[in-house]
């Protein structure tokens with residue numbers, strides 16, 4: 001089994017160059033062939049995979065590419081995550097599904113008034129070493145092209161955020177990630193270590209849209225009056241998800257093994273940064289870039 005440090009970028013791989021012919025956002029071409037099951041999903045299968053992913057996303061807002069990182073690399077994937085997991089910022093906070101501050105002017109019964117305890121943690125992007133499998137994927141122009149194609153977007157961009165963008169989500173035993181919406185429209189994640197038990201991803205496909213909050217529907221989920229979809233994810237599975245519109249959570253982790261997953265956040269416009277308050281909430285700190293750009297580039301008017 002190869003150590004990550006041995007996996008280096010190559011340039012000019014024709015399987016990557018020929019996919020859009022547009023220079024892949026002008027980035028240096030990097031191959032992800034060494035860390036992805038190319039035969040199953042990319043290469044000659046690219047168009048079929050994209051067509052299938054688009055269908056899945058259209059119907060459920062979610063698509064899972066099992067074994068996207070092939071089994072031979074799962075131990076490396078797990079070990080790389082476990083090595084940086086101690087650097088996660090752990091916090092237990094009281095949140096609502098929108099991650100907004102309490103608003104006493106909201107009507108009774110509004111889901112924003114329902115508070116939950118969030119007890120998970122994120123390893124920030126600046127703690128994820130170059131060369132790690134998840135870092136290779138996130139910074140790959142070919143992977144970005146693939147993600148954009150699957151989501152049927154002209155392009156996607158890495159966040160311009162020094163802490164968010166690529167993070168490792170750590171959910172320790174006894175912890176969970178309660179119901180929430182993502183800030184980003186498109187979410188891409190990869191499980192690197194599964195929990196012994198629990199830690200199941202649950203979601204409510206397209207429960208809201210860019211123009212409709214659907215507070216009654218969201219409230220029904222919080223009250224336990226709706227049945228979410230449940231997804232069993234395994235290490236190496238790539239999940240494409242529209243987390244801005246689909247309420248979702250990770251159920252409590254049980255057993256002894258923490259659940260680790262890499263979250264690859266992309267935006268449709270370049271230059272996106274998290275807000276100061278959200279960044280401090282997630283990482284316990286902010287970078288100078290957050291202070292300089294105190295607003296998030298938004299494409300909608302949703303609460304958050």
Ligand SMILES: [Fe+2]
Nearest residue numbers: 181182243248
């Ligand atoms: Fe999320």
